[in-house]
Amino acid sequence: MIPTHPIRAVVPCRACLSGEDLDWLGGGRSVSVALALTTTAEIRPGPAPDRRAADGWSREVWAFLHERLPGLGPRPPAVTVSSRAPSASGLSSSTARIVALFRAFTHPSLTGRHVDDDTIARWAYEFEFAVFNGGGMDHLAVVEGGALLLEGRERGLPAVRERLEFPDEWRVVVVDSGTRKDTRHHIRDVRAQLASGDPALAAYRAAADEASERVWEALRGRDLVGLTTAMTRAHEAMRDHQRMSTPFLEELRGLASRAVGLPLKLSGAGGGGAMVGVCPAETVEGTVERLRRALSASHAQVGVIPAPAAPARRVVDPVPSAPTAGPVRGGERQPASP
Template sequence: MSTIYRSKAPLRIGLAGGGTDVSPYSDLYGGAILNATLSLYAHASIEIIDKPEIHFTAVDRNEHQQHTTGIECATDGYLDLLKGVYNRIRRDYGMPDTGFHLSTFVDAPAGSGLGTSSTLVVAIIGAFAEMLKLPLGEYDIAHYAYEIERRDLNLAGGKQDQYAATFGGVNFMEFYENDRVIVNPLRIKQRYLFELENNLLLYYTSTSRESARIIEQQSKNVVNKQGKSIEAMHQLKEQAQRMKEALLRGRLHEIGEILDFGFQQKRNMAEGISNSLMEEIYETAKAAGATGGKISGAGGGGFMIFYCPGTTKHNVIRSLERFGGKTRRYQFVEHGLTTWSL
């Protein structure tokens, strides 16, 4: 029986500061984000085969491609994340002559706002690191994933997702020029985390979006010194500080208000972050008892989260039924990227 190398990395929700990890804002002003990883994962498996062939399969997308070993795989818009990681690791560390089958699966749809693409890249790097015994630490893997996505594949986006997936847990992250990132794990009391988990509703709007377009617009607004957009990002950075303090001190009654503040600011960052459907869903949830919420990720679709204090969660769930979306059960997880072989 051939050896199989496996990995999994957790998806995340951003709780505050979203968008301030994107260049050039983070290079010019410094960014700050507070996020938490969930029991939803990106999975990667590499199985060694006896033929000089490389098979790439995205199981959840029903996509498959085959290549010959020993050559760089052209990135053509099809399975590019898988091929991009393979190409970069082959270039930097070399690959054995044996063939293999790399298969992936993500527990949430692409474009859903939980960091699926970056988390998948981290998981794939993890599987190759397990196979090749690469001496990579958490910061190394996260930065490597960022370079592959942003530089090799030219995909627009920020830096938080790669670090959340690699480190895991609840983290306050700081972003500076020259791609410098500092991850500060937060020691939040267990009862506060349980209450946060109980009260935060994860709702999938059943629409996805291409985050790159929204993020490109956001970056252009900073380059063009759009005052409204930059001021919104300053306010979101301040929101991350407020969220950190509320969680550490157990002032959970403030969470909804802090999220609502961020929702109002985020609209000003770029066109397309919110839309009429998102606004209607948001107002419906608030009328049913939610005290605040946010659109997850870059915006425009995907998941939304709502803070539902006391016993309001089930009322909020009922009120959202008419929109045809789905609530998703989850738990917070402390572990980041995990790899193993058998």
């Protein structure tokens, strides 16, 4: 089908607050939050471009869908993709691009049917797994929005244990180091550790899982001090057990702490990319401006980006206002502790 009106798909990126790799190692928890640094895929009415003129990802995603949705034409429609998130930074910009293409290409005006969010997340995971052999945190995070507590699985999408809206009174500050990460080699190396039973990996999994529990408790309780403390633990586990950080990233962490008192955690693995911190919304403008000034003299290539959280697409439980409220696990309210 040829679309008769513009189609736009807008997808958030995500920050990992704790538990890198645990989404695919299995037996551990991770926490993500979707950020309103969006990627947009837009299709305008008109004939499909020549096969060679189409973007590589567009061709590959269309070919994947062509096998699953009978009736699609041989070539994808002309699509333009733009992003507000820094690329190769550990904020899932590549996954956001892929999901945006899946959303645009499965629009009912092209397919004649509705494709639900669960299917979009699963297909996007299967498509990207064939390339990177990684996990599914990113796909769930950008499809579902909000904050997610995930239980990892060695194959397939992780299980969503709980969902929350990120507190409105907080903002995420992204510090983009300007150094690219290498996720493909990182995943290869960690899979080799897993196969050999490396004790360093086991120690990391235990420390990161505990940090994820503390991060989620702080989110539920709107405890900003507890959250930043738990995120620091998560970063230290990445750095000390798995060498995911670098001297340059640690230098930036120290500068942010001294300049504005903002603890930073690396988001994503691969030896580079962005770090994230959380501060009150009412102080974020001043925090960002002071940090930019502190970085401008010696680290002009480093970007500082304030980012509100992207809203959840599904109904989530509100943060409890009284200690009698029990946690949500697996979608069901649990009784409060006596």
